[in-house]
Amino acid sequence: MFFSGDPSNRKRVDLGGRSSKERDRQKLVEQTRLERNRRMWLRQQNSAALKIQKCFRGRKVVNAERSKVREEFFMTYGEFCQDVNRQCFGPDSNYLRQLLFFFNPKYVPDVTALMGTCRLLCEFVGGRVEEVVRLCAGTDYSLKRGLVEYRVKKLTFACIWSIYENRDQLLWELEKSDTPAYVFLKAVILLTDRRLPWSCNLVRYLVQRNIYSMLREIILVGKKKVQGSNGIISSLEHVLAIFISHGGLESCTCPSSDPRQSFSSQILTIPFLWQLFPHLKEIFAAPGLSENYVHKMALCVRDHNNVLPPDISTDSPSYACLLENLLEAAGFTVTQPGSFTWAIYFASVATLLLQELPFVQTSNQGGKDGEDSAMTELEMTIDDEFSKEVINKELRQNILTAIGPRFLLQLINVLLGWISTSSGAYNGRPDDKEVAAIGAACAFLLATFNLLPLEKYMTVLAYRTELVPTIWNFMKRCHENVMWPSLSQQPANLPPDKPVWLLLLAVFCPVYKYMLTIVDNEEFYEQQKPLSLMDIRFLIVFLKQDLWHILCQNSKETSNITKSADDTYALKRHSVDALQHRVSVVVSELLSQLQDWNNRREFTSPRDFNADGASEMFMAQATTENTKAYDILKQAPFLVPFTTRAKIFNSQLAAMKERNNAHAIFTRNRFKIRRNNILEDAFSQLNALAEEDLRGVIRITFVNEFGVEEAGIDGGGIFKDFMENITQAAFDIQYGLFKETVDHLLYPNPGSGMVHEQHLLYFHFLGTVLAKAMFEGILVDIPFATFFLSKLKQKYNYLNDLPSLDPELYRHLIFLKHYQGDISELELYFVIVNDDYGKQTEEELLPGGKSLRVTNENVITFIHLVANHRLNFQIRQQSSHFLRGFQLLIQKDWIDMFNEHELQLLISGSMDGCDVDDLRVHTNYTGGYHEDHYVIKMFWEVIHNLSLADQRMFLKFATGCSRGPFLGFKYLEPSFCIQRTSGNASEEALERLPTAATCMNLLKLPPYRSKQQMEQKLLYAISSDAGFDLS
Secondary structure, eight states: OOOOSOGGGSOOOOTTSOOHHHHHHHHHHHHHHHHHHHHHHHHHHHHHHHHHHHHHHHHHHHHHHHHHHHHHHHHHHOTTSTTOOGGGGSTTOSHHHHHHHHOOTTSHHHHHHHHHHHHHHHHHHTTOHHHHHHHHHTTOTTTTHHHHHHHHHHHHHHHHHHHHHTHHHHOSSTTSTTSHHHHHHHHHHHHTOTTSTTHHHHHHHHHHTTHHHHHHHHHHHHTTTOOOBTTBOOHHHHHHHHHHHGGGOTTOOOOOOOGGGSHHHHTTTSTTHHHHOHHHHHHHTSHHHHHHHHHHHHHHGGGHHHHSOOOSBTTBOHHHHHHHHHHHHHHHHTTSTTOHHHHHHHHHHHHHHHTTSOOOOOOOGGGGGGOOOSSOHHHHHHHHHHTTSOOOHHHHHHHHHHSOHHHHHHHHHHHHHHHHHSTTTTSSSOOHHHHHHHHHHHHHHHHHTTTSOHHHHHHHHHHSSOHHHHHHHHHHHHHHTTOOOOOTTOOTTSOTTSOTHHHHHHHHHHHHHHHHHHSOHIIIIISOOSSOHHHHHHHHHHHHHHHHHHHHHHHHHHHHHHHTTTSTTHHHHTHHHHHHHHHHHHHHHHHHHHHHHHHHSOSSOGGGGSOTTOOTTGGGGTTSTTSHHHHHHHHOGGGSOHHHHHHHHHHHHHHHHHHHHHTOSSOOEEEEEEGGGHHHHHHHHHTTOOHHHHHSOEEEEEEOTTSOBOSOOOSSHHHHHHHHHHHHHHTOGGGSSEEEOTTOOEEEOTTGGGTOTTHHHHHHHHHHHHHHHHHTTOOOOOOBOHHHHHHHTTOOOOGGGGGGTOHHHHHHHHHHHTOOSOGGGGOOBSEEEEEETTEEEEEESSTTGGGOBOOTTTHHHHHHHHHHIIIIITTHHHHHHHHHHHTTTSOHHHHTTSOHHHHHHHHHOOOSOOOHHHHHHTEEEETTOOTTOHHHHHHHHHHHHSOHHHHHHHHHHHHSOSSOOTTOGGGOSSOEEEEEOOSSOOHHHHTSOOEEETTTTEEEEOOOSSHHHHHHHHHHHHHTTOGGGGO
């Protein structure tokens, strides 16, 4: 019972809980499985060895037999086929059977024998096609048909195979008749002639043997040698022409080949193909033939990465080469009659390939004065990723050149021309043909919008096609019939479950927006072109609803995909979201443009631009970044009622003041201003203030003409009086900084530099002054021209804004626009004459404009260059400096919430009649007056009974501005107050006139005894423009 030192006696315990018997059983099963697998592997190894040996022995026997037959062949017919005659080509001869059996293109004697055979074939036939059948089949082709076709197939393939395997050596001086390559190709041309009975079967056989991939390699190696000269078509071009012609034959029995080995994939992806084979382009561009090939491409090009061959080089990807060749050939096909079906297929293929090209925003239109561009932030982010992919410069240029204005005009007219001209096309539900046509046109145009300059194609689409009315009527009918069909020609990356209107709006909106910049007032309002005013009202409601839906549903998604666009595949994953974002931008721009037209002459209620969902509760989030309300207010402010936006603007100003006053312990900025030199003193003192000081409190002390400071402490009223006086002085046209239109609206004087040496500094200062007035809530009665207010929004002015500046010039330009004769006879050139204070100078509108005559072709360009010169170029410096000063206090984002009409309301107040009841509610009383005082009751009755003009004169008299705040007198700073004067009611006191302190919005009213007396005195005072003078 004691330990003996022998450990073998110790009991073994399996901690796994299994007995030793169970463990031994599992081990046996595992060993058995391994043995079985080893035996199976040995059997497979032995079987493979037998197959290899069998194959090797078979190849060895075949090679030995071929060597034997080759030796016999050369002994019989000679090394150079010198003993061959016509009978050797017959079906009963062994000549072709032996040659095709042992032929190896890598063996020089075999190639030599094949060359001799082809030379003799051409010699015996002598160019007569019927001799080919007689030579190869004898007297009865039908009896030997199978054998003859077999030999012809093998012989033709052997010729091309020989060139392919020896392409580095044979492709020298291809057009010389003594070279092997020329002899082989001549034989191929002879044997594949379409008049031969085996033609289709032969081409089918060759295509199945991947003949196009061989020809591709041959062309790439010898492309510098295959160009035709002096109109002679190269042999290789002739071969390709014969092959592709079978694709357009109705009687052709050639089956569809593997897309990866087709003519489109292998040959059309060779860069600059038509430069090598110009005649081949004419053959391929034939409508029937091109339609067949493009249709096949449309079926497989969506998966082009698996269909197209590897790229020749990094800067010449296969899809770009295919696109370039297709576009160049399409320029001819689109001009042929009956090309509608081809156009549908072509647009589908070209769209898919265009989407693969990196974005190229070559238009500089969007850079003019900050004009909005349809090139969105998301697309620019994606473009940064695609910029890593460099396309050959010549290849890209060829693509851009091919999609020229003329081609776009022809393609769109082929696709849509029949819709606008056919009777009843605009009634009822769209049919399948119309759906396909509009879908193809929109998809193709959308793909081109990032490739071409705006000015290159927009004028053609807007003026020379029916694109805008056609798409609009299609959308209207779909909406009326509650039907949005799934367009068959959607972009490849747009899922079919997404709304079709995204595609339509992405094309319709930018084209119509551009069209609105070049139509004149008569066309828009009177002739109602291109859309009727009724249609435009419906369009506004339609676009407003769609835009609200997009912004509410997808604003967050768009911001998320912008952040994730650092991946090259981001565009593919988020293309629908990118399209939605693009649509939201172009719809916003179009609605903004239509709102401008409505402001010029109202054709619909301004409320039609407001979305129903823009409630006060919803807009409570508008000042918080990264919220839907904030995004909507930033991108489409017109969806929100103006009153709501004005309140948001006031709250932003109030928040800015509060932040600024929190750091201001005392007033640092106190200035002495001479009344008779107010503008110069203010300019010299206030212009030196920093931005922070401008936002703070500024106190003014006036100095009279005797150099004595005026009594009084500035509690805000004197500063208001100072702002009223300085704006009246600075914006007076007599001062020379501003001029006025025929409607007495102010705009910068283009010749201000001739009046003031420091004119640009003054404009900067005046911009700050206007901003300070808005910042402090002080209304200034200064009517600005709309085209100048647009500069505060950094917008670009167009021809439609010219009537407010120069109606006569506008009429002359419209006369030119609609002139039916030869404009060149008018002897106009691209120059404009400036008249500044009697000094006339000529200025060229374009480089070399003095020698460039205006013609019917370029008159539209001339008209818009003239309008641009007057509305934008002449006042660019003054507007730019004014804007810089303005933005010191008023942020651009705040101003962008309003259009020019609304901006004028913020500056000068409401243009509506005076709301006397609202003024009464927000009026304070002092000096013994109160709301129920009999004098006050008489006063309000008198004001109520005044005419609108007299009420405005009263406001001007009491507050310094003839208009009240747009949001009501609640926002008048300071509040309106009526003070009792003449404490006693003596006759002498009652003869005094009412007076006002506009700096305090204070009316000093004597206690008149009768309503008649009060009305008489009040009208006399306001018509005399009294104020402090009669105080």
